[in-house]
Structures are given as C-alpha cells and as structure tokens.
Amino acid sequence: MKKTLLVVIDGCALDYLSDETTPNIMKIGRDGFFKTVKSAIPSVTNVNHATILTGSFPNEHGVTGNYYYNPQTGEQAFIEGPGHLKKETILDIYAKQGRTTALLSVKGKVVHVFGASVKTKISAQEPDKNLLNRLNLKNPPAVSSLEANDWIFNACFNLIQKDDPDFVYCTTNDYMMHNFAPETKQAKTHMAEIDHWIGKIYDLDHEREIYITADHGMNPKNHLVNMQKKLDAKGFNTICLPPIKDRYLENHIYQEGGTLYIYTKESVRNADLVRYLNSLPFVERVYEKAEAAKVFSLPIENIGDYVILADSTTAFAETENEDKFVEVRTHGSLHEQEIPLISVNARLSADAYTYSRDIVKYIIEDMESIKAL
Template sequence: MNKLLIIVIDGCSPEYISKETTPNLYRIAKDGFCKGVKAAIPSVTNVNHATILSGRFPSEHGVVGNYYYNKDTGEQGFIESPDFIKADTILNIMHQKGASTALLTVKGKVLEVFGKGVDFRISMQDPNDIFARYLEMPPPPPVGSLEANGWILEACYKLLKKNNPDVVYCTTNDYMMHNYAPDTEEAIQQMKEIDSWIGKIYDLDHTREIYITADHGMSKKTHLINLQNIMDSKGYQVVCHPPIKDRYIENHIYQEGGVLFLYFKKEQDEKTEEILSFLEEAPYVDMVCSKEEAAKKFNLPIDLIGDYVVLAAEDYAFGEIEGEELVTENVRTHGSLYERAIPLIAVNAKEVPEKYRYSRDIVKIILED
C-alpha cells in the first residue's frame, strides 16, 4: 500500500484556488489531476468528514449534522463523540491492519468524533503538549484566527518528516472562508500560506498518494431567516432543527446555515398541506422534501432528518436571529446545495479522474482496491 495523505481545506470553494494564489496545488494537479466533485448534503463539517473518512454516504454512516435533536425526548446537543458514526473510518480500518495512522485537526470535535484507531493525534484546539513539543511546534493560535491553518499544516509537515505515518488525515478550519471572500487580501494571503505548506508536504515524497479536497464550499448570504419564529407566529407546531449548529460561533455568529430539518409536533398535523404550501412559495426556500424524498435524493438516513428537509435559496440562510428576517452584507456560510461544489486535487490516485464524482469516492475506491 502506498503512503496515503488526505488534506481537507475546510470550506474551500473552488473560487479560492487559482494559478496565482495556489501554484503548488496547480503543480500537484499537473502531476495528477484536478476536478470538481460533490460534497454530501447537508454541506456541513461533521457530515462530510464522516463521508470522506468512511467512503460512505450519510445513509450508511449515520452522521447528518453537527447538532442532533431527539423528537421523542426533546434532547438536543452537539455531535462530539464517536457514538454517532455507524461506519468505520479508513483510519481505524488501516490501524487494525497494522498501518500507522494520524489525524491532525484545528477543530477539537473532529478528533473527538473520528479519532478511533489513530496513533498520532493532534487537535490545535486542545493540543497534547508532549506531542506538540515533540514536533517542535510553537504555542497554537486561537481556533478562530487566520494563523490556525498554517499551524496545523506545519504540524502535518513536521509529523510526515519525523514519523511518516502510513495514513494521514489533516483538516483545517473555515474561519477565513466564513469571513473573507476569495478576492480579498486576507483570503489570498491565507490560501498562499496553505498552498506553501502543501507544496512542502508534497516535496517530502512525490510517490505519496495524496488527495486534497474540502468538506464543503462557502457562499455569501444577504438574508437570514428565523424560520422557527415564522412557524411560531403562524401557529404551526413545528420544530426547526439546524444541523449546522456548532460551538464555533466565530464562524456562525447566528448559527446560520442553508438547511433545516423540520419535526412536526403532531403525527398527523391537519395543517401539513398548509405548511408545505407556505414553504414552497417562500422566496427563501429552494427545496422542501419529505424525509422519504430527501433520503432518496441525498442518500440520507430516513430516521435522522426530521419529517421534512428544507434547503435555503441561494442568497438566504436560516439563522437564530431576533425577529424573522435580517438583511446583511457580512455573512458567508454553507449547508445548502449551493455549497456542494468542492475541488479535488489528487496525485498518485488509485483511479482515473472520471471515477471520482463525490468526495466519498476517495476512500470508497481505496477500500475497494
């Protein structure tokens, strides 16, 4: 088996990549390939790390968000433990076969959820002091900072140089993408730094099997909608559950995202047709699907996505704002169909580019080999 490295640039829409800003990514693509692929829906972090790491869609791995809701008990909370993922990750599979494995992440929750079967583990949010000293790393910057991604990629470079594990998964944080559009100076400088470290990592071993992708894209939103307040004001007995919700409020100040799971409080709500008609006509709704339709269309587990799934229109996101609507110029987020397009740059890949349509195909193909 070739040495394997998967780098996930959190929130990296294709627009952040250019010959001028990311020349090393272009260099790697020239040696391999670059193409667009699709993320899983909802286009949020936990869902897509689970998808990439397992090589399976949510219908099989069972992770449908960053946040869960139990309709029967009313319990809700953050997804921050391995109990939520029902499929094995490539890290654990290869670990059981005797391979050395590593997981490096800015966000601590990624290690908490996906850290089973990992030999070398580092979370920038809560670093192991001994391991950080072993890698000769400086003290970590804040998670919500422009310095975070360079820190974790430097750690990845140093780990590969010192120990060269067989299977490495390294992921950044999307703080920059949430706050800066691709054409801003901050974004350009951040992508140059990311690109520089990836170039150094590639040059350690040109025979390594490398995949560089994103968990989801990122889009500007001009309208935030509090659908829960709207439902309540109309007397509709519906719980609007935001699967994007997480602890990183520097990324999601309003917990805003492009998807909601709707749980009807009554099994047979006489207002169901009225509610659905209202949503279908709302300018902020791109699509509303029954759980059966959504499960089939997006490969989702039918028992974990509410009664209906609502996806936001292109310029809209659902958020926990005061009132019903907020017009804004300062929000960039994800979760909807409009953040599904992501890049895939690969070198020494197992298959030809045409075989890769979704981010899950990276590991799916490796495990089938």
C-alpha cells in the same frame, strides 16, 4: 505500500484556488488531476468529514449534522464525541491492519468524533505538549484565527517528515472562509500559507498518494431567515433544527446555514405546512423526509419530517426577528455542494470521482481487492 495524505480544507470553495495564490496545489493537479466533485448534503462540516472518512453517505454512516436531536426523548446535543458513527473510518481500517495513522485538526471536535483508533492525534484546540515538543512545534494560535490553519499544516509537515505515518488526515477551520472572500488579501495570504506547506509535503515524496478536497463550499448571503419564528407565528407547531449548529460561533454567529430539518407535532396539518413553505420565495426546495432520504442518501429517521433548502442568497438562522438582511458568508445548501478535488497518485483516474465520498470508497475497494487475490 504507498503513503496516503488526505487533506480537507474546511470551506474551500473552488475560487480560493488559483495559479497565483496556490501554485503548489495547482502543480499537484497538473501532475495528477484537478476536478470539481460534490459534497454530501447538507453541506456542513461533520456530515462531510463522516462522508469522506468512511467513503459512504449519511444513510450508511449516520451523521446528519453538527447537532443531534431525538424527537422521541427531546434530547438535543452537539455532535462532538465518539459514538455517532455507524461505519468504520479509513483510519479505523488502517489501525486494524496494524498500519500507522494520524489525524490533525484545527477543530478539537474532529479528533473527538473521528479519532478513537488513531495513533497520532493533533488538534490546535487541545494540543499534547509532549507531542509538540517532539515535533518541534510552537503552541498553537487560537482556533478561530487566521494563523491556526498555517499551524496545523506546519504540524502536518513536521509529522510526516519525522514519522511518515501510513495514512494522514489533515483538516482546518473555515474561520477564514466565513470571513474573507477569495479575492481579499487575507484570503490570498492564508491560502498561500496552506499551499506552501502542501508543496513541501509533496516534495518529500512524489510517490505519495495525495488528495486535497473540501468538506463544503462557501458563498455570500444577504438574507437570514428565522423559520422557527415564522412557523410559530403562523401557528405551525414544529421544531426547526439547523444541521450547521455548532459551538464555533465566530464562524456563524446566528447558526446560519442553507438546510433545515423540520420536525412537526401531531397537530400540524402537513398539507398546509408544505403549501406555506412552498410559497416562500427564498425556500428553494421542500422535501418530505422519504424523498430527501432518497435524493441525498440520508437516514430517514434523523432528518425531521421535512428537509428544506434555501436559495443561493438565503440562510436559515437563529436571529431575533423573522428576517434579517445582513451580509454573511456561509454554507449548508445545494449551492455549496461543489468542491475541488486535487489528487496525485490516486487509486483511479479522474473521471471515476464524482463525490468526495469516492476518495475513501475506492481506497477501501482497492484494499479489499488486494486482500481477495
């Protein structure tokens, strides 16, 4: 059976890829295909790892953010351990069939949330010393550094060369993308390093099924808005929850992102709230939860009473004042939904792929059709 590599370059907007900077990735695209697909909304990391790994949208897998809030109990927590996923991942399915899997991630939480069934787990945050020795790897650099992604792809190459697991999922940290635009020297150097390792992996076996995609895009923003403060000041009793919220503050120090879940308390006059939200020029869309659930395939019970999306240059944030005008790079809105998909030896032809979710969806369907024969 052919081997599969699924690479998710965290925050890899289309502009980071080019013939000049990433020639090996572009070659894979010429041997197979290169197209633009869409991430799940909100365009944040956890939601999209869950979407890609399960081949389903959040209404099936249950993950709606990097952060969790239970309005009944008031319980709030980061999603960084097992137990949040309602659906099997492709890694679980392979493991059940006795096939070998590997999960490599710069961010440790990805391994904790998605790695329960995985045989070989490598994270730059909590490296296993014995495994590093066996794979001839140096100690990893800091998670939020320009070197961490190079390290994880070096690990990926060494692992595939040595063990060649049946299914490998390798993902990075978007620290670079949050800090450097595609045209900067740092971004080009960094992307060339990733590209170097992907080229080496491809050359090990041209029959390998390879998918290279992103969890979300990345865009410059110049307006941060603290909606909680704005709504408090107007007397609307709400809890605003940013699905992007996580512990990687080097990436987004104000937890700034393009989607916000708004939970309303009983006393709130909903028509007034909706009218106010719609009057704000930087709020692109206001969805009542049932509509948001339908449009974006989200679970209605876990997205607040309203879902609002920011325009292309705004992010909702936990800033000291209601508004802060500052240059940042971040994601989370509809404007970071477009992502690349480069693939060779894919299960279906290019035109079948619309969402990043389709990659694993088609692998699972293909496995089921083989079983049915």
